[in-house]
Amino acid sequence: MSAARKETIIVEPERRETRIIREAWTEVVRAAYASTFVQEMKESANTFGVFAGYRHQFSNKAVVGVEANYARTNSVRTSFERESHRFDLKTASIEAQLGYAHARFLPYIAAGYVKNSGDDGWLAAAGVDYALTDNVLLGVKYTRHDYDNLQGWKATNDTISARVGWKF
Template sequence: MKLIATASALALSAAPVLAGGLTEPQPTPEPVAVTPVAPVVASSLWSGGYVGAQAGYAWAEADDADDEGPIGGLHGGYLWNSGKFVYGIEGDYDWADVEFGDAGSLDSIGRIKAKAGYDLGRTLLYATAGGAYADAEIGGDSYSDWGWVAGAGVDYMVTDAWSVGAEALYHKFDDFDDSGADLSGTTLTAKVAYHF
């Protein structure tokens, strides 16, 4: 009986030690440092400067005389983008060979235009408007004057540096260089440009 009492006393005295051993706090693992990753923002193919050439056709009218003929020239500009919105400025110059019957001829036209469009990836749809400066011969005399121009176009990026496109523009010159003649015309051109 003494033996059972002694064994029971030893078991009871060891119980708190075993119980305490089970409730001791376990070591917590060190937190893993996570390095933030910056989001990748796709840059627009249409941002930056460009230069190129264009060729096409013009339909012009001076008062009651009208005719048509080829045009061609050079252009350059700069574009910025804000999300899918693309905007910028472009200057161009076209040599022209458009006769107004016996009334005269349109010899050249230059333009300074604002552009605004929508970025569809490799395709850019845009509207454009600005000032136009033309040289013409009317009744045997040379004239030049400012007017306005407005139109629309589409460009397609063939590679990351080269684009092709088409542009339609309407031009209007009231009382051209005080000649008494009102000039108007529409041009349709194909364009190619190098972007840098």
């Protein structure tokens, strides 16, 4: 590490005195902060949707599947530096799933493709389903959507969903 010393001279006009202020720096890091600025929006909204899919369980209890989703989020409005933006989130996605069945529980992970009002992205998810009966499934799922260009913005969308499914 290099040490730097900075001296600042302040002249106070009414007293006509000169004062020297000395600051010792152990590291010089100010340049790194000036070059990066990230603006972040955090909004919450309700989402409603439907999903359909197919899963296959192997004899070793591994489960693979595919799922299609459609969801609509209430309109999210926000403003950045005097500009107002509206995000209508109508999301369609397809994902591949991989899980492991344990008794009536199925924890799984997923990855896939997402399309939102003409903008493409990818998704990653993790969830757990519980077979309430032989036909009714209850589940909780966390999904992260990532867009390089969502209505002109680089954006991520995190969703936690409570799910009810019917097994045919």
